[in-house]
């Protein structure tokens with residue numbers, strides 16, 4: 273399974289690199305290389321290398337962000353340990369941005385610099401205007417969160433192929449039971 277960028281927020285997409293947190297807990301960042309790929313695909317770095325220790329700290333940050341977002345959406349305070357992990361990661365200097373001779377944007381830095389951006393995105397989720405927009409996919413096992421920017425806040429699904437479709441099929445079966 274490939275990780276996806278559907279939530280409208282960097283920190284929420286990063287949390288989504290574990291699928292089904294509360295049940296099967298599918299790990300999408302299995303190797304350091306998966307983390308490096310994710311950081312590039314997220315647009316944080318032009319190229320990245322990661323080692324086992326960096327993967328470990330990325331997973332630690334992801335755990336903390338998951339607990340943070342759960343707390344935000346359940347009206348609780350984020351636990352002190354998660355706060356410390358997020359703040360430590362957020363303290364890293366950001367990736368260096370530069371214009372290339374051809375006028376393109378170059379982004380360079382290490383894993384810590386890129387994870388700092390993820391952590392800072394997670395911090396801004398605590399702002400009331402953003403916190404109010406966080407939703408969790410309605411699918412029973414999915415556990416993907418998103419920022420609901422739809423009119424009237426009607427978004428129910430993470431956007432993964434499957435989640436909304438599965439529910440629609442189940443509703444159809446309820447309306448049209450086979451005898």
Ligand SMILES: [Zn+2]
Pocket residue numbers: 409410411414415416429430431432435436
């Ligand atoms: Zn979903």
